[in-house]
Amino acid sequence: MQLEQKFIENKKKKRKIIILLFLIALGLFIVTFSFFRTVHEKRTLPSLKGEKSELAVRGNIVSEDNFNLVSSKKVYKAGLDTRYLNPEKKELFLKLFSIYSGMDYQELEKKIKDAEKSPGYVVLSYNIDSRAAKNLKELDIKLNQLNVFIPRKGGSLSLIRRLEISESGEKRTFSYDDTLTPVLGYNSKFESKDGKTKVNGVKGLERIYNNNLNDSKDGVLKGFRDVISYIYFDKNSIMSHSIDGYSLNLNIPLKLQKNNETTLDIHKKRTHADEILLTIMESHTGKIISMASSNRFNPEKIKQSDIPYLNVNAVEYQFEPGSVIKPLSISLAMDKGLIRKNEYFSAYNQSSVKGAYPIGKFTIKDDHAFPKGNISLDDVVIFSSNIGTLQIAQRLSGPEFYEGMKKFGFTQKTGIDLPYEKKGVMPKLWQFSVGDKQKRDNIYKATVSFGQGMTSTFIQLIKAYSVFNNDGKMVTPQIVSFLSRDGKKYESPYFQAPEQVISKETALEMKRMLIKTVTDGTGRSARIDGLEIGGKTGTAQIAGGTGYLKKYISSFIGFVNDEKGNSYTIGVTVINPLPVRPHYYAAQSAVPVFKEIIQNLIKLNYLYPKEDIISEN
Known part of the structure; x- marks a missing residue:
């Protein structure tokens, strides 16, 4: 009986041992199978340590109303080692990859065929966007399940190299095609x-x-x-997040900019001009809220015909400004107390040639006829008298005049945040080859005082005119409001404080005359009821290599204010309008553009005419 009981107990022990051994063997089989399956599915052999980088990209350019004008997008590279591509499943791979990547099927097929001549790794595309990259990573898993990838002949059975997707760089994207070009610029x-x-x-x-x-x-x-070669994070890991470049936050709102560009496009056709330039700047701060050209291009698709449009002519093109210089010249004499109150100046009607002022071998004339023998200071400005202006300029010494124009910002860069800015050319006294010093001084001042014999840039004129609408203080034009990153704001490195150029009294007196120029003089067509508008017209011939051409540049530089405190300095320059009288004169070419730009400001609530203010209250 005892022997039988022992036999039964031994039998139970053996059964337990067999079951235990079976379970251990089963466990080992599962672990081993899982391990080899994991290794089989891996595209590379595992290593102990790893490193992975996250690409940082260039900062954005953002409009004042928070539209991304320019941004960088990550692009990805898709590659494949053709030795691991199952020949029987190649057609399936081509079709699915073409669908998921958006790549042309024929182009893809050719790349694979060319790579198969010399089997190995081939890059299928360097320009996969982030969405397509994500889809392709999911496709890679599906393709592996469908046995599209197999171990290469003669290679390790445990290694399969599959579809590889990795960051290849960044692509710059201009969201609104040619908007705000050429100011935004382009890249290489x-x-x-x-x-x-x-x-x-x-x-x-x-x-x-x-x-x-x-x-x-x-x-x-x-x-x-x-075990599947992914880097995991623990206390021994090192991790740093990517930091993108600084973003530029502009003073320019997108909606106003696009409205103004449409206006310039229409007037370019009307005037048959080569180009029309526009700038609107806050008179008290220097913030540029619009800088537009009729000549624009798409920075992502620059064509051969776009090459003349790539320069920012507002800061790079130098030209003789003409009569828009007169208020500056007269202000210099006013500021030194060289003009008496209610003083009159000779119109030179008493000479043998009516309305002509002889100076050396030159004769200066006025376009506007003055029937009376004398003209007031208001008339000199309002009707743009060359003769009156040069008489006032003669009261300054040559060095005083030169230094005064320099103080207005000529012969130097404005400090605007744009590259390749030109300084313009202000001739020095000794450059006038006249024997007698007095005559030389007089000719120099006479010529430059009404904007001939010198050159400036469009942006220099905008900056100089800001003094008349800002109590004699001159501001520096600024396109970028601030830089930003990670929610923090940083001041633009190009900011400059305003500079007192002429006295407040002189600025207010010239401002009064410029307003009168719009109400009664050459700028009459710029009038809009309920707004304070002032400005000066200027028309000058374009100088060529051997003299003046039958081409003109017409400008209207001025300002507009409303009773809510909105205050802007505005400039319009029309380069080479239709060269037939009177179309090339500023009154016919530049002033209508100026007026329509103000109407855009009203429409978009940047200005409130007096009637609107009354109706609001």
Whole structure:
């Protein structure tokens, strides 16, 4: 009986041992199978440590009303080692990859065929966007389940190299085609040290703020890899997030800019001009709220015909400004107390040639006829008298006149945040080859006082005219309001404080005469009821290599104010309008553009005419 009981107990023990051994064997089989399956599905063999980078991109350019005008998008590279592509499933791969990537099927097929001549790794595309990259990573898993990838002949059975998707660089995107060009500028590509595609600014804001926009740092994750080769994060890992470049936040709102560009396009057709330039600047701050040209281009698709449009002519083109210089010349004499109150000046009607002022071998004439023998200071400004202006300028010494114009900002850059700005040319006294010093001084002042024999840029005129609408203080034009990153704001490095150029009294007196020029003089067609508008017309011939051409530049530089305190300095320059009288005169070419720009400001609530204020109350 005892022997039988022992036999039964031994039998139970053996059964338990067999079951235990079976379970252990089953467990080992499952672990081993899982391990080999994991290794089989991996595209690379696992390593103990790993490193992964996260690409940082160039900063954005953002309008005042928070529209992304320019941004950078990450682009991805898709590659494949053709030795791991199952020949029987190649057609399936081509079709699915073409659908998921958006790549042309024939182009893809050709790349695979060319790669198969010399089997190995081939890049299928360098320009995959983030959405397509995500889809392709999901496709890679599906393709592997469908046995599209197989171990290569003669290789390790445990290694399969599948579809590889990785960051290849960045692509600069201009969201609104040609809007705000050429001010925004354009870019060129380059390859960074780690082989990623990056961009550098070539022109415009992209150029002058290039270092700020590109001040970025890639993110890094360093740590141990798990069994499927993914880097996992623990206390020993090192992780830093990517830091993109600084964004530029502009003073320019998108909606106003587009409205103004449409206006310039219409008037370019009307005037048959080569180009029309416009700038609107806050008179008290220097903030530019619109800078437009009729000649624009798409920075992502620059054509051969766009090459003449790539320069920012508002700061790069130098020209003789003509009569818009007269208020500046007269202000210099006024500021030194060289003009008596209620003084009159000779119209030179008593000479043998009516309305002509002889100076050396030159004769200066006026376009406007003055029937009386004398003209008032108001008439000199309102009706743009050359003869009156040069008589006033003669009261200054040559050095006084030169230094005064220099103080108004000529012969130097304005400080605007755009690259390649020109200074213009202000001749010095000794450059006038006249034997007698007095005659030389007189000719110099006479010529330059009404904007001939000198050159300036469009933006220099805008800056100079800001003094008349800002109590004699001159502001520096600024396109960028501030730089930003991670929710923090940083002041633009190009900001400058206003500078007192002439006295407040002189500025207010010239402002009064410029307003009268619009109500009674050459700028009459700029009038809009309920607003304070002033300005000066200027028409000058374009100088060529051997003299003056039968081409003209017409400008109207002025200001507009409302009773709510909105105050803007505005300039319009029309380059080479139809050269037939009177179409090329500023009154017919530039002033109508100026008026329509003010109407755009009213329509978009940047200005409130007096009637509107009354109706609101």
